[in-house]
Amino acid sequence: MxxxxxxxxxxxxxxxxxxxxxxxxxxxxxxxxxxxxxxxxxxxxxxxxxxxxxxxxxxxxxxxxxxxxxxxxxxxxxxxxxxxxxxxxxxxxxxxxxxxxxxxxxxxxxxxxxxxxxxxxxxxxxxxxxxxxxxxxxxxxxxRRPLDYGDTAAAVGGSSQQQPSSYFPSTPDYLMSLKAYIHSGHEGVPSVKILVCVSSVGPRKVVKSSSSDKTTTQGGMELEMVEVRIFDETSGCVLLLWEDKVASARTWIPNQTILLITNPRFRPPINNKKNATAPELSIGFTSLVEVDPAFPDADWLRRMAVGRTKRESVYIPFPASIWDAEVAIKGPDHQVLFTLADLDNFVRDDPDAIFTGKLNLVILGVRIMENSRANSLCITECCGVPLSANRPRATCKNCRMERVLTLNPRIIGCLVDETGSIAMGKLIWSDRAWTELFFGDPSDAGDADQKNGAENSWEELTGLDTNALRSVEEHLQFSRVTLTFGWSSVVGRLCVLGVEW
Incomplete structure (x- = not known):
């Protein structure tokens, strides 16, 4: 086993x-x-x-x-x-x-x-x-109080009637106008200050800097850049923002944001046969930027910018909340028929009055065809820059957002009566007023075909061909119309509420 x-x-x-x-x-x-x-x-x-x-x-x-x-x-x-x-x-x-x-x-x-x-x-x-x-x-x-701001500024104060003087007298650093800085102030002046207002903010650009570009210090590289237009009461120029400084311009509001810049970098203009450039400013390593500083000079510049905007703006939105257009046009109260001279005297006697009335005027000029060829039948403002097109909607080249446009008030030229005249582009028209000017009042249409045509808005004008636009222009030329207007010192311009033929 x-x-x-x-x-x-x-x-x-x-x-x-x-x-x-x-x-x-x-x-x-x-x-x-x-x-x-x-x-x-x-x-x-x-x-x-x-x-x-x-x-x-x-x-x-x-x-x-x-x-x-x-x-x-x-x-x-x-x-x-x-x-x-x-x-x-x-x-x-x-x-x-x-x-x-x-x-x-x-x-x-x-x-x-x-x-x-x-x-x-x-x-x-x-x-x-x-x-x-x-x-x-x-x-x-x-x-928001500026650096090195002296107590003498509070005693002097900024006046809306005249330009305030510099408030930095006790130190070598002082405030200089933009014109003086561009002319000679950038040459060897230590810690110079300029006070400017933002006019517009351009779109972002990607540029390739040259090897000799002293502004970017990174020659041969692709860099982001944005052009910010700035101004004061004496001059205007371009402020270049590069790379990490580009984001700062997003929140700047045209004709409202004030910048106090210390030691900006200056790039002189180039004038030769091949190239010509304007003077440009930028932000360097030793520069300081104070946004919306709180002192009288900045307040004065902001008021000046607002006044300039009212004078030079190509687009002012219609203030629909001030008057009741329906009551003003067809209400039970009889509206006073003004002449332009009577209206001028009435406003001068009581500048703060808010009222409505009627004006009987003759249209002496119509520029529909001229603005159509310039692609500016409709207009608005976006990012501080005019935006125009021959259609009621367009895309802003800066923010890439689609915007709603209104008819360009400059398509209607001078309007006159026996006592005075209104210059081209000085009236603010409502959408209802534009529609009644071109198509009449829907309630006054007789048969069904006229009513259907009158129900169309002013946007139908942008869809007409060249011959139809020329026919509308000839129809309006030397026509007499009655405008229902509204006045308010807040707006500062006559606003057209409605049109009667």
Whole structure:
């Protein structure tokens, strides 16, 4: 009988076989690396996460900063997202303030201290940017006093009747007009200041800078750029914003936003046979830009810009909420028939009066065909730039948004009566008035065919061919019409509520 061997008393230990390669690959794809999506986002974009300061910070103003390690809290308010633009208020939690010595490579005016900020989970410093503040809110007006603004300015004050003088007499830094700066002020004047108003903001452009371009300092590269037209009471020019500064122009409102620029970079004009350019300004390393500064010079410039807009604007929207057009045109109260001379005397005697009336006028000029050839039958303004087309809708080249247009008031020339005249483009027409001028009042139509035609709006004019437009122009030329108008000092122009033939 064969006895069992000793190997039968011991069994080989088996280890689990490793998973197949396909299975391991499947597992590695379904499992993460131990970090949640919120933790990854907080690391990549630290300024978007909520942050609580470690320790107690003291609330101080900038002029109270002292160099050395300490815990200082500046402008402690709420927190918002992280988009850096000129004129945006920030909250800084700082743990160290360093002295900004004269030995620094780039010397920025008025800067005497440096606050290092490292927004991370373990850091004791952080910065938050505050956006979406209304221009008339109390938060927006914080920290708007210009740097180096003297107390003498408050005593002098800005006048709406005359231009205020410079309010920086106690230091070498002073305020200069734009014309004086372009002419000779840019030549060796230290820390010069110019106060300008934004006229328009152009579309974003991608340009390739040359190797000798001193404005961008990055020759041969494709860079984003936007042209901002600026002006004051003496002159106007173009302000170029490059790369990270382009975002600042998004919130600037034409003819309203005021900029106080210290040490702008100047690019002289080029005049030769091959090329001719206008003078241009840009923002350099030593430049400072203060948006909507709060002092009398800025208030005066803003009032001047509003007055200039009323005089030069190609489009003023019809103020529909001031008068009741239906009551003014067909109400029970008899409307007074004015002459232009009577109307002028009435407004001068009581400038703040709000009233309606009627004018019987003769149309001496019609420019439908001229504006049609210029592609400007309809017009509006967007981004501070006139937008025109021969149809009631068009796309703005700057913001790429579709806008609704109205008829160009300059298609109607001079209107006269026996006492005076109204210049071309000075009337503000309502949509109802335009429709009644071209198609008449629907309620006055006789048969059904006339009613159907009269129900069409003025937009039908934009669909007519050249012969039909010429026929309309000839029909209006030297016609006598009765206009129901409204006057308000808030608008400052006669507004046409309706037209009667």
């Amino acid at each position: 064969v006895s069992p061997s000793i190997q039968t008393f011991y069994r080989k230990e088996t280890s689990p076989s490793p998973p197949k390669p396909s299975k391991m690959q499947h597992i590695s794809k379904t499992q993460n690396d131990g970090f949640t999506s919120a933790e990854i986002a907080a690391t990549l974009r630290p300024l978007t996460r909520a942050w609580k300061p470690k320790g107690v910070h003291e609330y101080v103003t900038i002029d109270q900063l002292q160099a050395g390690p300490c815990r200082i809290k500046l402008l402690a308010t709420g927190i918002e997202h992280d988009c850096l633009r000129f004129g945006v208020r920030v909250t800084v939690w700082a743990s160290f303030v360093a002295e900004y010595t004269a030995a620094s490579a780039i010397r920025v005016p008025y800067v005497s201290a440096i606050v290092p900020v490292h927004p991370s989970l373990s850091s004791t410093s952080c910065i938050k940017f505050h956006h979406d503040e209304a221009p008339d809110s109390e938060e927006y007006r914080l920290c």
